[in-house]
Amino acid sequence: MAELNTGDGGGKKGGGKVRSKKQNSKVDLTAMVDLAFLLITFFMLTTSLSKPQSMNLGLPDKNNEDEPELDVKVDQRRTLTIILGDNDKIKWFHGLQATPEPGGAPADAVHGKDGIRLEILKRVKSVPETIGDPKKGLIVIIKPTKKSTYKNLVDILDEMAICAVPTYAIVNEFSDEEKALADKMNQ
Known part of the structure; x- marks a missing residue:
């Protein structure tokens, strides 16, 4: 207890009155x-408790040295490539860089409703109609340069979530045309 x-x-001890x-x-x-x-x-x-805010990313398994890397081919009518540069610069193109569609040349843009989001939303809607198969949607290939910032990558991943892009990937390999475009953009 x-x-x-x-x-x-x-x-007091020892004296005087006796107290109880x-x-x-x-x-x-x-x-x-x-x-x-x-x-x-x-x-x-x-x-x-507050839950940590994180973004779900599906990362591939690490390749064993014994297994050869697969060369994945995607339909150029379904792809939109986004190149992230320094100073918040961004360029995008539909299809292959070597053969851009008319009016689909890379353009400077800002994030948000008037920039890349408008283009992504347009492509998310038009690609299944063009292909003729509603199950096959837009594929976005995100290519950050060495001069781009982590914030830019997170911003573009947020745009993927906002626009409900079904398939997107972060790739660090550039073709010769894309390297030239990134170098021109980073100057």
Whole structure:
């Protein structure tokens, strides 16, 4: 049992009047300790903890040295390539860089509703109609340069989530045309 002692409570020793001896005051703290633990338990169980905000990324398994890398071919009518440069610059093109479609030449843009988002939304809607198969949607290939920032990559991944792009990939390999375009963009 927990108790609180408040001194001996007696008078002076050895002299004078005889006083009655006071009893020691005892306070039982058991109920207060129990109540404290009950309150702590209650608040721990009823409080919702903040969940870390993270982005789901599906990363491929690491290749074994024995297994050859597969060369994946994608339909150029379904692809939109986005190149991220320095100073928040971005360029994109539909299909292969060597043969851009009319009006599909790379263009400077900003993120948001007036920039790349408008282009992505347009492509998300038009690609299944062009292919004729609603199951085959847009494929976005994101290519950050060495001068692009992590913020730019997160921003473009946010645009993928906002626009509900079914398939996208982050690629660090550039064709010769894409290297020239990235170098021109980073100047």
